[in-house]
Amino acid sequence: xxxxxxxxxxxxxxxxxxxxxxxxxxxxxxxxxxxxxxxxxxxxxxxxxxxxxxxxxxxxxxxxxxxxxxxxxxxxxxxxxxxxxxxxxxxxxxxxxxxxxxxxxxxxxxxxxxxxxxxxxxxxxxxxxxxxxxxxxxxxxxxxxxxxxxxxxxxxxxxxxxxxxxxxxxxxxxxxxxxxxxxxxxxxxxxxxxxxxxxxxxxxxxxxxxxxxxxxxxxxxxxxxxxxxxxxxxxxxxxxxxxxxxxxxxxxxxxxx
Numbered sequence: 001x002x003x004x005x006x007x008x009x010x011x012x013x014x015x016x017x018x019x020x021x022x023x024x025x026x027x028x029x030x031x032x033x034x035x036x037x038x039x040x041x042x043x044x045x046x047x048x049x050x051x052x053x054x055x056x057x058x059x060x061x062x063x064x065x066x067x068x069x070x071x072x073x074x075x076x077x078x079x080x081x082x083x084x085x086x087x088x089x090x091x092x093x094x095x096x097x098x099x100x101x102x103x104x105x106x107x108x109x110x111x112x113x114x115x116x117x118x119x120x121x122x123x124x125x126x127x128x129x130x131x132x133x134x135x136x137x138x139x140x141x142x143x144x145x146x147x148x149x150x151x152x153x154x155x156x157x158x159x160x161x162x163x164x165x166x167x168x169x170x171x172x173x174x175x176x177x178x179x180x181x182x183x184x185x186x187x188x189x190x191x192x193x194x195x196x197x198x199x200x201x202x203x204x205x206x207x208x209x210x211x212x213x214x215x216x217x218x219x220x221x222x223x224x225x226x227x228x229x230x231x232x233x234x235x236x237x238x239x240x241x242x243x244x245x246x247x248x249x250x251x252x253x254x255x256x257x
Contacts (some may be wrong), residue, residue, distance in 0.1 A: 033135070033189050034256035036078075039087055042070075042185060043134035045094040049141040055169035059142055064093040066174070069242050070182050077247040081257040089185075094130050100139060104155050104164070120160050136188050138163045138181060145170035154180055156187025163188050175241030182242060183227055190254045194225040201236055202226035206250040223248040 033040065044067055046059045070091050078088050101123040105112040124137065143151055145168040156163035163184035167177040194207030205211035207226035209219055222229045224245045228236035239245050247257075 036083060036085060036088065036256055039085065040089045040135045040189070041132070042089055042091045042136045042138060043094050043129060043132045044091060044138045044140050044181070045130075046096045047098075047100050047139055047141045048096065049100070049143050049166070052142070052144040052169065055142045055144055058169040058171075059096050062093060064091070067091045067093060067178070067181070069178050070185070073178075073182055073242040073245070077252075078257060081247075081252045083257055092132055092134065094132060097139075100141065101162075101164075103152070106153070117157060117159055120157065120162055124160055124162060136161045136163065136185060138165060138185060140177075140181065141166050142169040143167065145173060154184050156184035158188055158190055161188045176238060178242050179222075179224070179227060179239050179245055182245070183224055186224060186247075186251065186255060190256070191225050191251045192254060194223055194248070194251065195227065200228065201234070202228055202230050206248060209246045209248065221246055223251065225251050 032038075046062055048055045048059055068091065071087060071089055074089050075085075075087060078085060102116060102119050104116055108116070127137070129137070139162070141164065143149070143166060149168075151166040151168070154163070154165045156165075163181070165177075165181050165184045167173070167180060195202050202208055202223060203226070207223050208216075208230060209221035209223050213219065217230060217232045219230045222236075222239040222245050224247050226236075227245075228238055229244065230236045247255075
């Protein structure tokens with residue numbers, strides 16, 4: 001008597017079951033986050049991205065209070081949109097980690113991006129979260145603060161709630177680092193970029209903090225998912241801290257406010 005299902009068929013069925021479970025979990029997780037009925041727990045894990053000599057002591061001096069401004073920023077902006085929650089997010093600081101996950105593909109196609117996300121799912125499943133069990137994992141990758149240096153592009157992925165933020169290990173850059181961290185954290189809960197990927201210029205109107213301002217330029221603040229303050233039609237300057245940044249209406253809608 002032949003078996004009802006071959007080994008190949010059983011394997012396909014199991015893979016389909018796993019896929020259905022992943023989709024179900026992702027749908028429920030997305031609905032839970034978008035409801036904002038409970039605060040989100042964010043864990044930041046510092047990484048010495050290039051084993052830099054000055055980066056290590058900087059990382060060792062980091063304290064949880066260094067990231068409290070992110071909590072205050074999201075609370076402040078949530079209040080503007082009627083979010084009735086005193087503390088929408090809690091930020092925790094984990095111990096430094098040594099082994100970073102695979103870097104995201106630069107300019108990769110859909111298949112390469114999907115493969116990387118699958119690798120990141122596997123990495124997160126095996127990751128020792130140091131007993132914190134966060135909703136969102138942030139890898140704060142610190143680099144040496146050399147002059148005129150451009151860092152690799154940071155990324156935040158909603159499907160796996162992981163943000164990879166490339167930062168400078170410099171006290172003078174701490175404010176800008178917080179802007180980058182907040183930007184990538186918001187990516188993990190559904191926010192999209194509001195700047196032109198080629199030029200870096202904020203896109204009008206959604207990438208402007210005050211699109212109705214007359215005259216339009218210069219703007220006084222940055223929209224968080226643009227990250228830069230438009231000076232004129234062709235230039236913008238980096239927001240120096242979270243006091244210079246707001247969450248615009250489109251971003252607010254994307255994250256469920």
